Each structure stands twice: as C-alpha cells, then as structure tokens.
Amino acid sequence: MSLMEQFANPEYFGNLSFGEKMAGTGITALMGMGITFAILIILWVMIAFMTKIIRGFENAGKKKAEAPAAAAAAPAAAAAPAAAAAAPAAGGASPLAESASDDQLIAVIAAAIAAAEGGAAKSNFVVKKIQRIAGPATVWNMAGLNESFDSRRM
Numbered sequence: 270m271s272l273m274e275q276f277a278n279p280e281y282f283g284n285l286s287f288g289e290k291m292a293g294t295g296i297t298a299l300m301g302m303g304i305t306f307a308i309l310i311i312l313w314v315m316i317a318f319m320t321k322i323i324r325g326f327e328n329a330g331k332k333k334a335e336a337p338a339a340a341a342a343a344p345a346a347a348a349a350p351a352a353a354a355a356a357p358a359a360g361g362a363s364p365l366a367e368s369a370s371d372d373q374l375i376a377v378i379a380a381a382i383a384a385a386e387g388g389a390a391k392s393n394f395v396v397k398k399i400q401r402i403a404g405p406a407t408v409w410n411m412a413g414l415n416e417s418f419d420s421r422r423m
Contacts, residue, residue, distance in 0.1 A: 272296070375399055 275281040276293035285293070378399060 371399075 272293055275285060
C-alpha cells in the first residue's frame with residue numbers, strides 16, 4: 270500500500286511515523302499547488318489567445334474606418350498650408366494671422382476628436398471654445414505626475 274493510501278485511511282494513519290505524516294503532507298501540498306498553477310497557466314494561455322483574437326477584430330475594424338478618415342483628412346491638410354500662406358510674411362503677426370492660427374488649431378483639435386470617435390460622418394459635435402490653461406501645472410500635467418507616483422508606490 271502506498272504512502273498516500275495509508276495517509277487517506279484513518280485506520281493506518283495512527284500507525285504512521287512523524288516523518289511519513291510530513292511526507293504525506295508535503296505531497297498533498299505540492300499536488301494542490303501544482304494543480305492550482307497548472308490551472309492558472311491554462312487560464313493565462315486562454316486569455317492571451319482571446320486577447321489576440323479580439324485585437325485582430327479591432328484592428329480589422331480600424332483599418333476599415335481609417336480609409337474614410339484619411340480621405341476626410343486630406344482636404345483639411347491641404348487647407349492648412351493655404352491658410353498659413355495667407356499670413357503676412359514680415360512685420361510680425363497681425364490679428365488676422367492670429368485668428369487664422371486659432372482657426373487652424375480648432376480645426377486640428379476637431380479633426381483629432383473626429384478621428385478618435387471613428388470619423389466625422391458618425392459624430393455631430395461642435396467645438397465652441399478652446400481656452401489655454403495658464404501656469405506650469407495643468408490638469409493633464411498633474412494627472413500624469415499622479416499616475417507616475419502611484420505606479421512607484423508599494
């Protein structure tokens with residue numbers, strides 16, 4: 270009769286020495302941990318496989334959405350140099366040039382929002398106001414610092 274059979278049978282358990290009991294306990298613990306780690310590895314492989322499948326579908330969808338977005342971005346890119354050429358070449362920036370620059374900035378931000386939402390045809394949004402935040406500590410700056418600090422805490 271094997272050690273594990275003796276360990277499982279209450280009649281034989283009382284006759285086992287301390288060393289045999291410890292060996293049975295060690296075998297039981299190693300089997301439990303081994304099975305647990307084997308299941309965790311199987312789950313990890315399954316999750317990695319499903320992630321690759323999902324990313325494949327997402328990438329295929331993005332490639333289909335990028336074609337219309339690229340076609341919509343081409344006229345905006347062609348309009349930007351034309352607006353920049355309209356600015357005066359010498360004598361500093363006039364209010365007209367600052368307005369054109371602001372219009373370009375608004376157009377770029379609007380195009381970025383449209384691209385993030387999947388194309389201009391799908392979303393109906395209007396950029397009403399863009400305001401710079403003065404000072405060295407903007408909201409995005411503080412969020413980045415906090416995230417950096419939080420990632421280093423134990």
